Amino acid sequence: MTEMNEEAIRLITGRKSIRKYDEAQKISRDEMTRMLEEACRAPSALNLQPWRFLVIQSHEGKEKLKPLFYNNPLLLDSCSAMIAVLGDFAASDYKDQIYDKAVTGGTMSKEERDKEVRLISDLYDGMPHDEQLTDVSFNSALAAMQLMLVARAHGYETCPLGGFDKKRFSEVFDYDRSRYLPLVLIAIGKPAEEGFDTVRLGVDEITKWI
Numbered sequence: 412m413t414e415m416n417e418e419a420i421r422l423i424t425g426r427k428s429i430r431k432y433d434e435a436q437k438i439s440r441d442e443m444t445r446m447l448e449e450a451c452r453a454p455s456a457l458n459l460q461p462w463r464f465l466v467i468q469s470h471e472g473k474e475k476l477k478p479l480f481y482n483n484p485l486l487l488d489s490c491s492a493m494i495a496v497l498g499d500f501a502a503s504d505y506k507d508q509i510y511d512k513a514v515t516g517g518t519m520s521k522e523e524r525d526k527e528v529r530l531i532s533d534l535y536d537g538m539p540h541d542e543q544l545t546d547v548s549f550n551s552a553l554a555a556m557q558l559m560l561v562a563r564a565h566g567y568e569t570c571p572l573g574g575f576d577k578k579r580f581s582e583v584f585d586y587d588r589s590r591y592l593p594l595v596l597i598a599i600g601k602p603a604e605e606g607f608d609t610v611r612l613g614v615d616e617i618t619k620w621i
C-alpha cells in the first residue's frame with residue numbers, strides 16, 4: 412500500500428452528523444467565504460459549477476426558515492449557520508464567464524476555450540429535464556460533501572438536512588423554482604454533542620469486481 416496521510420483519512424472518516432451546536436459560536440464572513448471557496452474546488456461536469464449557496468446566519472433568516480424546517484428547531488437555533496445548497500438549471504449560461512477566466516488566467520488557449528464552450532452548447536441546449544435534474548443534483552452534491560469536509564478542517568462540524576419544505580423554501584427565500592433547485596441544508600458550527608456512531612454496509616455487500 413502506498414504511503415497514506417492518516418490525518419486526512421481521520422478528518423474524512425471521522426465526520427458525523429451533529430444536531431446540537433454551541434450557540435455562542437459565530438463564524439465570520441471571511442472564514443465562511445473561505446470555506447465556500449474551498450468547497451467550490453469540487454469537480455463538476457465541464458467545470459460548470461452548478462452549485463449555489465444561501466448562507467442563513469441571522470436570527471431573521473433562521474426565523475424565516477423555521478416554519479419549513481422539519482427537524483428539531485434546536486438544531487436550527489444552535490448552529491452558527493445553515494447553508495442551503497441549490498442547483499442552478501441555468502449553470503451553462505456561465506460558460507463564457509468560466510472559460511474566459513481560464514483564458515485570462517493563462518490556463519487555457521482561446522482555441523481550447525472555444526471548443527469547450529461549443530461542446531457545452533451542444534450538450535446543454537435542449538437537454539431533457541430529467542437529465543438536467545441528475546446533472547445539477549449530482550454535481551451540486553459534490554460541493555455539498557466537500558463543504559462538510561472543509562468545515563471539519565476548519566474545526567467545525569456539520570449536518571446535511573433534506574428535511575425541509577423545498578417548495579416553500581423557494582417562495583420564502585425568493586428563488587425562481589424553475590431555475591434553482593433547493594437540494595440540501597447544511598448546518599455548521601462547533602459541536603455541543605458527540606454525534607451517533609452510524610453503521611455502513613460492507614464493501615463486499617455493495618461492490619462487484621470484474
Ligand SMILES: Cc1cc2nc3c(=O)[nH]c(=O)nc-3n(C[C@H](O)[C@H](O)[C@H](O)COP(=O)(O)O)c2cc1C
Pocket residue numbers: 426427428429430482570571572573574575595606607609
Ligand atoms: C441528503 C441528506 C439528507 C439528510 N437529511 C436529514 C434530516 O433531514 N434530518 C436528520 O436528522 N439527518 C439527515 N441526514 C443525515 C443522515 O441521517 C446521516 O448522514 C446518516 O444517518 C449517517 O450518519 P453520519 O452523517 O453521522 O455519518 C441527511 C443526510 C443526507 C446526506
